[in-house]
Amino acid sequence: MKRSPFLVALPWITPWIIGFAAFLAAPIAMSLWYSLNDYSLLEPAAFVGLDNYKELAGDPLFWRVTRNTLVYGLVSSGLAVVLSLLIAALLEARVRGAALVRAIVFIPTLVPAVSGAVSWLWLFNPRFGLINSALSAVGVDGPDWLGSTAWAMPSLVVMGLWVIGSSVLVYSAALRDVPRALYESASIDGVGRIGRFRHVTLPLVSPAILFNGVMSLIWSLQLFAPPHLMTRGGPEETTYTYSMYVYNNAFIYGRMGYASALAWLQILVTLALTLIVLAVGRRFVYYRAA
Amino acid sequence: MSDSPHHSTISSVTRRAAIGTLAGAAALAAFWPRTARSRRTIPSGRVVLRYWEKWTGPEGEALQRVVDRFNESQDRIWVQRVPVADPMSKAMVAVGGGDPPDVLGMFSYNVAQFAEARAAMSLDEFASRPGAIDPSIYKPAVARMLSHQGRQWAGVNTCYTLALYCNRAILASIGADPSRLPRTIDELDALAERLIERDAQGKLTRVGFVPNLPSWWPYFWPIMFGGSLYDAASDRATVASEECIRAYEWIGRCAARLNPTAAGAFANSYARSFHSPEDPFISGHAAMIVQGPWLANFIRHYNPSLDYAAVPVPLSPGVPDPDQPRGMLEADVLMIPRGCPHPEESFRFLSYTQSQEIQEQLASEHCKSSPMARVSEAFMRTHANKSVAVHDAITASPRVEVLPQTRVWKPYADLLIGAFDEVWSGGDARAIMTRVQSRAQAVLDKAAALRSRREGAPA
Numbered sequence: 001m002k003r004s005p006f007l008v009a010l011p012w013i014t015p016w017i018i019g020f021a022a023f024l025a026a027p028i029a030m031s032l033w034y035s036l037n038d039y040s041l042l043e044p045a046a047f048v049g050l051d052n053y054k055e056l057a058g059d060p061l062f063w064r065v066t067r068n069t070l071v072y073g074l075v076s077s078g079l080a081v082v083l084s085l086l087i088a089a090l091l092e093a094r095v096r097g098a099a100l101v102r103a104i105v106f107i108p109t110l111v112p113a114v115s116g117a118v119s120w121l122w123l124f125n126p127r128f129g130l131i132n133s134a135l136s137a138v139g140v141d142g143p144d145w146l147g148s149t150a151w152a153m154p155s156l157v158v159m160g161l162w163v164i165g166s167s168v169l170v171y172s173a174a175l176r177d178v179p180r181a182l183y184e185s186a187s188i189d190g191v192g193r194i195g196r197f198r199h200v201t202l203p204l205v206s207p208a209i210l211f212n213g214v215m216s217l218i219w220s221l222q223l224f225a226p227p228h229l230m231t232r233g234g235p236e237e238t239t240y241t242y243s244m245y246v247y248n249n250a251f252i253y254g255r256m257g258y259a260s261a262l263a264w265l266q267i268l269v270t271l272a273l274t275l276i277v278l279a280v281g282r283r284f285v286y287y288r289a290a
Numbered sequence: 291m292s293d294s295p296h297h298s299t300i301s302s303v304t305r306r307a308a309i310g311t312l313a314g315a316a317a318l319a320a321f322w323p324r325t326a327r328s329r330r331t332i333p334s335g336r337v338v339l340r341y342w343e344k345w346t347g348p349e350g351e352a353l354q355r356v357v358d359r360f361n362e363s364q365d366r367i368w369v370q371r372v373p374v375a376d377p378m379s380k381a382m383v384a385v386g387g388g389d390p391p392d393v394l395g396m397f398s399y400n401v402a403q404f405a406e407a408r409a410a411m412s413l414d415e416f417a418s419r420p421g422a423i424d425p426s427i428y429k430p431a432v433a434r435m436l437s438h439q440g441r442q443w444a445g446v447n448t449c450y451t452l453a454l455y456c457n458r459a460i461l462a463s464i465g466a467d468p469s470r471l472p473r474t475i476d477e478l479d480a481l482a483e484r485l486i487e488r489d490a491q492g493k494l495t496r497v498g499f500v501p502n503l504p505s506w507w508p509y510f511w512p513i514m515f516g517g518s519l520y521d522a523a524s525d526r527a528t529v530a531s532e533e534c535i536r537a538y539e540w541i542g543r544c545a546a547r548l549n550p551t552a553a554g555a556f557a558n559s560y561a562r563s564f565h566s567p568e569d570p571f572i573s574g575h576a577a578m579i580v581q582g583p584w585l586a587n588f589i590r591h592y593n594p595s596l597d598y599a600a601v602p603v604p605l606s607p608g609v610p611d612p613d614q615p616r617g618m619l620e621a622d623v624l625m626i627p628r629g630c631p632h633p634e635e636s637f638r639f640l641s642y643t644q645s646q647e648i649q650e651q652l653a654s655e656h657c658k659s660s661p662m663a664r665v666s667e668a669f670m671r672t673h674a675n676k677s678v679a680v681h682d683a684i685t686a687s688p689r690v691e692v693l694p695q696t697r698v699w700k701p702y703a704d705l706l707i708g709a710f711d712e713v714w715s716g717g718d719a720r721a722i723m724t725r726v727q728s729r730a731q732a733v734l735d736k737a738a739a740l741r742s743r744r745e746g747a748p749a
Contacts, residue, residue, distance in 0.1 A: 008304060038740050041386035042407035046744055055736075060729070127559030144555035149715065235554075235711040251379035253701045254403060256386075 035260035042254060052261035061237070061245065062262070069242040072153060072223055073273075076160045077216035081209060084164040088171030089197070102172070106165035113225040120159045121146070121230050146231050152239045156226055167212045174208035175201065203286040210281040214274055221270050242266055336368035337635045343395035344377045344622075348587075352655035353447075359651075360642050367635045369393070381627065385409045390627035392636040395447060398435040398621040403697040405438035406741065410625040411633055412441045419634070421641030431619050431690045432661040438695055445640045448653050449621035449661040450582040451684040452510060453600040453677065454478070460485065460496075460577040471601040473612075475514060475540065478578070478604040483547070485577040494556045497570075499578040500548065501541050503557040504564055508710035509703055510580070510618050511537040513691050515606045519702070520694030525738060527702065527730035529709075530723045536606070538709070538719035545714045554714060567592045586675035587657035600677035602684055617684035618691050621661060659685050698737045702730045 035052055037045035056062050087105060091098045108116065123129050124145035132142030145155040178201060186196045202209075224243035227233060233240030246266065250259035332338055345353055350373055357369045374380055377396055384390045396404070404410040413423055425433040425442055436444045458468035464484050472478040482498030489495050497503065501511060509519060517533030520526070528534065545553055560570040565588045570576040572593045579585075580603060589596050602615035624643060626636045642648065646662045650669045653660045657674050659681035670678060684690055693699060709726045713719050 011308070012304075038743070040407055041382040042404065042409035043744070046740075048743075121562060125559050125562075126555040144551065144558050147554045147558040148551070149711075232707070234707065236715065237708045248701075248704070251382060254382060254407075254697070 031260040031263060034257050035264050037257045038255075039257040039260075040254040041250075041256050045257065048257065052258045053265075055258065056261065056265065061240070064237055065240050065242045065245040068153065068238065068240055069221055069223065072157060072160075072241065073217055073220040076157045076220040076223075077213060079157065080161060080164050080167060080216045080220075081213045083161055084167035084212065085171050085205070085209065087164070088168045088175055089201070091168070092172060092175040102168070105168050108162045109165040111163075114229060116159075116162065117226045117229040120162075120226070124155055124230075146239075147235055149236050149238045152231055152235060156223070156230070156239055159226055160220065160223075167216065170208050170212055171205060174205040178204045204288070206281075206285040207287060210278070210285050213281070214277055217273060217277060218270055221266070221273070332368050332370070333365070335365075337366060337632055339367060339369045339393060339632055339635055339639060340391035341369050341371050341393040341395070341639070342374040342377055342381065342391045343371055344374060345395070346373050349656055352652060355655070356643060356648055356652055359648070360639055363642070367632075367638060369639050385627050385629065388629060390630045392626070392630045392632050393639060394625045394627050396444070396623055396625055398444075398449075398623050399693045399695075399699045401436065401443050401623060401625070402438045402695045402699070404625060404627075405441070405443045406697050409628055410443050411628050411630075411637075412443055413445065413626075413637070413640075414441050416634075416637045416641075419637060419641075421638060423641060423644055427644065427646070427663055428661055429663050429686050430688070431685065431692055432621060435619070435621050435692050435695070436623060444623035444625045445644045446649065446661040447622040447624050447643065448649070448656050448658050449619060449685060450584070450658050451617045451619050451681050451690065452507065452580050452582055452603060453617065453680050453684065454499075454578055454603050455571060455581050455585055455598055455600045455677075456578045457571065457574060457576075458597040458599055460574060468597075468599070471599060472578075472604045473601070475604050475606050479544075479547075482544075482578065486548070494548065494552055495575065497548070497553070497556060497576050499544075499576070500553050500557060501544055501580070502554065502710070502714060503560065503570060503576055503579060504581075505557065505561070505710070507580070507618070509693075509706045511541060513537075513616055513618055514603055515540070516616075518691060519706075520696060522695060525696070525734055527727045527734060529706070529730065530720075530727035535720050535723050538713045538723055541710065542713045542716065542719055546716065550715055571598075572596065583658045583675050583678065583681045584656060586677070590674055598677075600675075600680045602680060611689070614687045614689045615680075615684045616687065616689045616691065618693070619685055620693060661685065696734065696737070698733045701733050705729055705733075 034045060036047060036049060038048045038051075039045035091102055091105075095101075111119075123131050126132055126142065126144040126147065129142075129145075131145070135142040143151045145151050182200050182204070183196055186200050191199065222243050223241045224247065227239040227241050228244055228247070231239040233244055242262070243266070246259050246262045249255040249262060341357070343350070343353060350371075354371055357371050361368055372391065374395075377394065378400055381390070381394050381396065394410075401410075405412070416422055423442065423445065425437070428436065428446060432446055432449055433442075435449075436442050436446060454472065456468075456471050461468045461471075461481070466481060466484065472481050478499060482500075485496065485498030486494065487496035512519060512529070512531075512534040515533045515537040517528070517531050517537055519529050519534070521528050548556075560568070560575070563569055563573075565584075567573065569588060569592070571579040571581065571585065572589055583600075586598075589598060602617055605616055624640050626633055626640060630636055643652075646660070646664055646666065649662050650660050650666060654669060654673060659678055660669060665682060670682070675681070694702065696702070705726045709722050712722050
């Protein structure tokens with residue numbers, strides 16, 4: 001008797017299918033339904049049609065958190081792409097201690113978000129923090145990083161760059177895959193270091209740049225734990241992010257229906273931005289034939 | 291079975307793995323503990339109540355002593371305290387999911403939300419049971435907080451008021467009379483100015499008083515000017531009233547006097563130091579601070595020699611009345627969520643905790659004043675907070691304020707957090723409060739409209 005591979009595999013993937021259906025697919029479908037309801041979790045849902053979506057347009061806080069999140073997402077993901085590529089390029093330049101530096105760069109990604117946020121809270125402390133102490137040692141009066149409307153969001157961006165270790169590893173792998181012969185040819189043709197980086201390295205690691213850029217953008221648009229723990233969205237709502245607003249509406253204000261509408265819009269915007277980046281990236285990304 | 295060697299290998303590996311997995315699962319089932327470790331000490335035959343409470347550490351241990359007392363006082367019910375962080379969100383999910391605990395330890399501002407959603411059981415439903423609770427056992431403002439729309443929804447589980455704590459030694463060091471603490475805002479401002487200390491670079495090293503240290507109650511200050519945030523009768527936000535605006539203008543002046551950036555940085559540097567040896571008041575970096583009665587607990591742990599005294603928060607001229615101090619009252623409450631497995635037993639436990647003796651035991655260990663109308667002489671005499679009489683007077687005062695009893699208090703409060711920051715940075719208090727009132731009213735109106743829609747009546 002010959003069984004199809006699918007039937008053989010089915011018992012093994014069934015637990016995953018059940019988990020996916022119960023804990024992901026069903027909640028996603030339910031959240032779409034709840035977005036059309038007034039639902040507080042404490043009371044049965046009451047159908048309100050598109051009211052929750054209409055309310056978004058007139059909600060000043062919605063526009064505020066959207067702007068904050070887009071600014072953070074674009075700046076943070078852009079800087080993460082550039083910085084991690086530069087670090088990876090330096091590490092692949094056969095410098096002494098590269099393995100140690102690589103490990104140091106990667107370790108922060110293993111630190112839980114809450115622990116990291118608490119540590120950074122102390123680093124950013126205006127009086128007792130290491131950053132301002134270091135600045136003070138060179139005669140600079142450091143600002144109130146998280147308490148200043150001008151510095152709070154940039155501080156979160158800097159903190160976000162602390163966890164670029166995964167991106168660095170992806171770039172390192174991509175850089176090692178660049179054929180040495182191409183560098184040698186370019187050198188023979190008189191191309192300098194910067195020229196080799198621009199005309200050889202960048203095109204050949206462009207798929208990794210696109211991948212890291214898209215992943216970084218998606219993650220940064222979901223920013224939640226650092227501002228939730230460190231600034232509570234302040235000062236003056238300058239670090240209030242979209243995911244925090246979704247959470248507050250769902251679990252603090254008792255407006256799960258409105259939170260679901262916010263979440264669906266977040267998914268659609270993230271999807272749209274990802275597609276735009278992929279479409280634009282396709283014009284610049286170079287894929288080598290296998 | 292199979293005619294391909296490759297397929298045969300897959301099948302044999304699959305079969306071996308399947309048998310191994312099943313054997314492993316059987317072994318796990320055989321040896322899995324039948325009783326959770328936390329339930330092994332429960333005497334058999336008892337009805338077990340799950341009680342979610344937010345307190346941990348010494349405050350949680352004090353509460354556990356009350357729970358232990360109840361468990362020993364009878365042989366039918368066993369209360370199991372489950373420490374739960376962020377109880378509001380978890381309770382909402384548990385109630386929504388149809389699996390609530392038996393007893394919920396929440397905050398007084400949650401009462402309206404749970405009451406309007408009928409997510410908690412009204413204690414009036416137990417009026418005919420033994421241990422029925424007569425609201426007159428509480429101080430009047432406490433009874434008000436436990437009720438909503440004319441019915442009682444919760445029992446109290448300690449309460450607190452805010453008072454101005456003064457470091458008498460620092461006051462004496464600048465020549466101020468430590469027995470004559472500020473009673474009006476003008477006196478507070480004048481004294482605070484004299485207490486400021488700066489280092490050689492001009493940086494603040496000590497403040498007299500700043501309203502953002504701590505920044506936990508950005509909605510508190512209108513009380514000092516005779517204002518209030520909400521008119522329950524008309525369901526209107528009133529934060530743009532003249533009294534409230536004067537309060538936030540005063541905050542702006544406090545910030546400007548010290549330099550908003552410098553004072554903000556000073557306060558933020560202590561944001562994570564409260565209730566520790568580095569607490570700005572306990573360590574002498576703030577000479578006066580608005581705090582709850584629990585501060586005395588931390589003083590006796592970290593700096594027992596600190597010479598302090600508390601007074602009702604100073605008021606604007608014309609408002610003070612020594613016999614009827616103003617202040618803000620909040621409470622921790624116990625609720626029985628609707629749909630809980632054992633409502634009768636839950637009420638019996640809740641009722642047990644509402645005695646003068648139990649509340650005094652808990653309040654004494656938490657270093658708070660008693661929420662009960664009758665207070666024993668021993669409680670006041672042996673209390674660890676030497677200013678407990680001040681807190682007790684505020685709690686009992688007919689002019690004490692409680693937080694707005696509306697289900698949308700949290701979004702309203704969050705608007706006030708942002709507004710406080712704006713005023714602190716030099717924003718125009720009148721414009722900011724007018725805007726906040728408009729936004730808060732929109733939130734209130736939305737809630738009213740949704741409530742009307744649910745009840746099938748026009749908003």
